[in-house]
Amino acid sequence: MNVAMIGLGKMGINLCENLIRNNNQVVAFDLNENARQEAEKLGAKSVASLEEVVIALRKPRIVWVMLPAGKPTNETIDRLSKLLDKDDIVIDGGNSFYKDSLKHNQILKAQGIKFFDCGTSGGKSGANQNGNFMIGGDDYQTFQYIEPIFKGIAMKDGYLYTGKAGSGHYLKMVHNGIEYGMMEAIAEGFDVLEHSQFKYDNEAVAKVWSNGSVIRGWLMELAEDAFSKDSDLENIKGIMHSSGEGQWTLDEALKLQVPTPVIGMSLMMRYRSLEDDTFTGKVVSALRNEFGGHAIDKTK
Helix, strand or coil, X not given: CXXXXXXXXXXXXXXXXXXXXXXXXXXXECXXXXXXXXXXXXXXXXXXXXXXXXXXXXXXXXXXXXXXXXXXXXXXXXXXXXXXXXXXXXXXXXXXXXXXXXXXXXXXXXCCCEXXXXXXXXXXXXXXXXXXXXEECCCHHHHHHHHHHHHHHEEEXXXXXXXXXXXXXXXXXXXXXXXXXXXXXXHHHHHHHHHCCCCCCHHHHHHHHHCCCCCCCHHHHHHHHHHHHCCCCCCECCCXXXXXXXXXXXXXXXXXXXXXXXXXXXXXXXXHHCCCCXXXXXXXXXXXXXXXXCCCCECC
């Protein structure tokens, strides 16, 4: 299919490569010229404006927005509502708040443009190959039209049509809340080991826990990778940044009166990490960098 990728950051550029590998023709746009050149090297056709995106695509146009949540995404979707035609399709694959997605759906629906909110998981490697996608949108028939895109770039059973608009980003929001709690538990466990009377090889511990144990999984494999580079994470400050999804999940849980103590405490621990250094913070910071390329604060 003919798809435009708007935003060529860590996730967008990897999605470009994944789409191209799966026989899609990609039109790539980013304000950064170097990012556009990188997309061209992968085989995409780069353009220098949203207006050129619209010209370059065949109808019905499929425009995938992969920008930071909030103002960048909001402004881009508002502009697309004025540039695209009836029956064109917009996919928001970023981490937008689901209530923003509901607004985007209304803005685009007023112009006859189809909107899909797509929660994207799996980090950079998932964006590049065997990704995970949670896709909401009011028009199931249109989803069936774009479904081959997801079938090609997702892991087997790694995409789900979740129903009406907003439901994809809502599901991703809760997914990220769970992610907070899982990373916090892993990090706290290593913190106990760090303070114990025994001297453990953290990389070896993560490796054995990754092979056959009840707590095996990708996050543990990423912990092994992180410890292989810095056995005691001495070069990383234990500052755990958060981009909002954990708070959104907690806010929603409080509104619905659903107890989520693990997610709530994991969010509080991220806030605490901003005050002073902890080994727990080091582990979560390392994990976020491993799977998503998120920024880490290095020690001097």
